[in-house]
């Protein structure tokens with residue numbers, strides 16, 4: 001889990017961070033009823049940055065990245081994605097969602113549609129892409145995640161790893177500028193984790209801006225340029241990966257790292 | 264334990280063998296299903312005896328049935344003449360003699376082609392819905408079909424159905440315009456209220472105005488003439504076709520985040536569901552006129568159709584809500600995260616799956632609804648039971664009942680059973696497609 005499992009060298013040449021700001025979160029707070037789940041979050045993500053978020057279960061990692069595409073609503077502070085501020089304006093929300101791709105722990109593929117239809121649905125309906133063109137784009141990305149031959153099957157016929165790769169391809173078909181991942185490998189059997197991580201590394205190598213909640217520390221060391229540790233709804237520590245793993249500053253981080261490295 | 268070695272390596276793999284003969288075929292089936300225990304064997308024999316008794320009594324009655332007699336007396340004479348005096352036979356003559364009445368009620372016989380054509384139009388219109396592989400363009404036919412059926416059945420000026428159809432246009436235009444300029448709540452309310460106002464106050468005058476300019480129409484048939492299975496089918500099918508979309512909208516309304524929409528949906532569903540259908544039918548018969556603008560003499564059959572439709576839609580709404588609730592939250596989030604808007608998510612992702620889960624419940628509601636159309640007999644409409652009473656009141660057939668009710672029962676059974684079968688077929692088909 002913690003060892004760097006990548007067999008091939010990760011090509012960092014394309015992974016340049018630009019000065020342009022992709023996501024800016026300022027003093028963001030969120031409550032579930034009276035429960036203060038996110039407290040004073042401040043985070044700026046540059047275009048091309050790859051950020052790994054980790055932390056104990058229930059620390060608010062999912063909630064944080066779900067706020068970025070408004071799957072959850074925040075109650076105080078600002079979130080600015082790609083220059084558009086997230087407000088309750090439905091048009092803004094749909095625009096941001098179509099430019100921010102998201103992969104979930106449980107894939108959330110649409111079981112009544114084929115793999116190809118899963119991938120072409122949003123381009124056709126949200127972007128008004130002609131069906132033919134949408135299918136070409138979909139096949140391109142399915143080839144990229146190495147499952148073009150499954151295009152006409154239904155999600156239920158695929159393994160977990162394949163389904164997660166389809167989910168990634170489905171997001172990519174919208175040509176997103178930012179990708180969010182919420183524990184994309186934690187519902188997978190160990191032998192499938194690698195194929196999904198490889199796909200994500202490839203994406204990173206192409207310079208995609210990524211926010212990734214994961215406990216795959218190998219992945220974090222290989223591609224992340226920042227690791228964020230969260231606890232009790234707050235950002236406790238952030239650092240570049242080598243420093244973060246070798247020289248954690250906060251006691252909470254040390255405890256967390258010792259627990260996940262311990263087994 | 265002992266010192267037997269733990270290591271074991273198989274050197275030859277076993278080939279596959281056929282199971283023993285007692286484990287396959289009809290012998291096994293009979294043994295397992297009918298005679299698996301002494302108790303089971305006794306029950307089997309007892310059941311066989313009961314089946315035999317029933318058949319031995321009813322069988323001859325059915326088989327010896329008289330099909331060509333014009334009255335009960337004539338039928339009895341034929342039986343007395345043919346038999347040894349004490350055997351019984353059914354008088355199916357009533358069905359052959361009154362067949363038209365049982366099917367069409369008092370609809371003018373030279374116009375029988377109109378309901379038959381309307382039924383055909385209905386099936387053509389519903390085909391694109393039942394068979395999604397047909398080209399999308401056929402949906403235009405589906406949209407015209409209800410109005411064409413209405414016109415064929417009741418006749419009269421062609422402008423009435425056209426002006427009613429315009430009301431839906433009013434709704435769509437109102438929704439488009441309002442959702443561009445105002446909030447979605449205002450748009451929804453506008454799309455419901457404006458057409459209602461149009462129908463209540465404008466559509467009638469518009470139709471009669473157009474009719475006086477360009478008189479175009481076929482012979483008008485009043486609702487009083489509707490009867491028999493035709494009436495059941497008209498009420499049942501209209502209610503089925505309208506209550507499904509209405510029920511879906513109500514179910515979505517009940518799940519809505521908009522407080523007013525949610526409250527309206529909940530109140531509507533609970534009030535409609537909480538009162539027996541027969542009460543609603545009496546309401547339709549007696550009270551509805553008070554709510555309509557004075558002077559509009561609203562057809563009783565139409566009023567009944569509206570009531571049955573509303574009643575069914577409340578049930579459909581609850582069935583569909585069950586389907587919606589059964590979907591994991593991830594499906595909604597999957598659609599949201601791709602930037603699909605609410606209606607797109609519903610149409611493309613949520614409803615196809617929710618409706619698939621709800622098929623058995625929906626069809627169950629439809630079957631109940633179709634049988635409940637017989638309740639209209641209590642407000643003086645001639646559904647098959649009403650026709651049966653009318654037939655039994657004539658001098659020719661006074662005193663007959665088994666044969667008529669058997670026939671009506673069989674007709675209803677065939678309709679409901681085929682609906683049930685279609686639902687099973689649909690479920691299996693969708694199962695195969697999606698897994």
Ligand SMILES: Nc1ncnc2c1ncn2[C@@H]1O[C@H](COP(=O)(O)OP(=O)(O)O)[C@@H](O)[C@H]1O
Nearest residue numbers: 032035037055056057058059060061062063064
């Ligand atoms: N819909 C919700 N309603 C109320 N509490 C919630 C809801 N979703 C999450 N929580 C709570 O918020 C906290 C953070 O959840 P989450 O962001 O999922 O944590 P993580 O992803 O870090 O495990 C948890 O304590 C969880 O119980």
Ligand SMILES: [Mg+2]
Nearest residue numbers: 061062063183
């Ligand atoms: Mg989580």
